[in-house]
């Protein structure tokens with residue numbers, strides 16, 4: 296079952312009217328969730344980076360939960376991002392620790408919906424204000440999902456809103472967020488994304504045994520590769536032997552695009568992969584280091600247990 300970690304960036308949840316309701320509801324209604332309250336963990340803003348990174352590594356779904364402050368995250372949450380999303384953790388040559396995780400922004404907004412419009416007093420849409428956070432997720436290789444946010448969440452007694460109204464909106468917000476989390480953790484798309492990421496992680500290593508690959512290839516798979524056409528498991532074995540004698544292990548396959556379409560067998564996956572690899576001197580690539588963009592089209596099915604079978608596999612180099 297998927298694990299969710301909620302990072303609460305409210306600087307003082309004791310004085311919150313809405314984030315506190317959202318956090319309580321997530322804790323009582325979302326299975327397998329843990330909440331990290333930055334206000335109580337780090338009242339001095341001194342973030343324990345190791346503990347935070349371990350919590351992220353342990354989770355499949357990461358939620359940043361915060362009140363919208365000056366069109367962005369509160370300072371405590373920004374400090375958390377600056378410290379935790381570090382070199383060789385979230386980005387850089389070994390910075391793949393968050394790759395493939397599902398990422399949500401979940402936040403409460405004071406201003407009304409119509410103010411976040413070119414003609415409103417806030418001029419820009421909420422989606423425009425959160426672009427830096429969206430790009431942060433992209434750089435770390437996470438799956439960025441549509442943010443979940445709710446307007447009119449300021450409560451000032453006798454000035455702005457009624458407590459029961461903002462708290463009802465906070466409850467509704469929690470339900471919407473839980474639904475979105477269920478969608479990504481239980482959908483075919485999320486299973487296929489995870490499968491693709493595991494598939495290429497295996498190709499990075501090029502293990503001696505081809506068992507992992509064969510398990511997901513149909514007996515009569517057709518592989519159309521730059522080197523020619525390969526049929527069935529025997530065809531894959533021939534192609535894999537050539538790949539292992541050409542590419543050195545520890546290559547990198549970055550999945551830069553992932554598109555899913557329905558097809559008669561189940562789904563058609565359209566992928567754009569960036570391959571970086573060193574090759575052996577005595578191979579046809581003659582020890583060259585390569586950096587290659589390839590488009591891949593797969594025909595796949597997925598059963599009720601989430602097992603994926605590939606029927607057709609086409610690879611077309613772009614450069």
Ligand SMILES: Cc1cc2nc3c(=O)[nH]c(=O)nc-3n(C[C@H](O)[C@H](O)[C@H](O)COP(=O)(O)O)c2cc1C
Nearest residue numbers: 311312313314362363364365366403404405406449
């Ligand atoms: C320092 C500060 C900055 C704020 N900035 C914004 C803002 O830029 N836009 C907005 O719509 N609301 C803004 N608000 C309102 C908060 O978003 C709102 O009070 C909060 O979402 C309510 O959450 P809570 O009940 O959990 O404290 C701001 C509030 C504070 C205290």
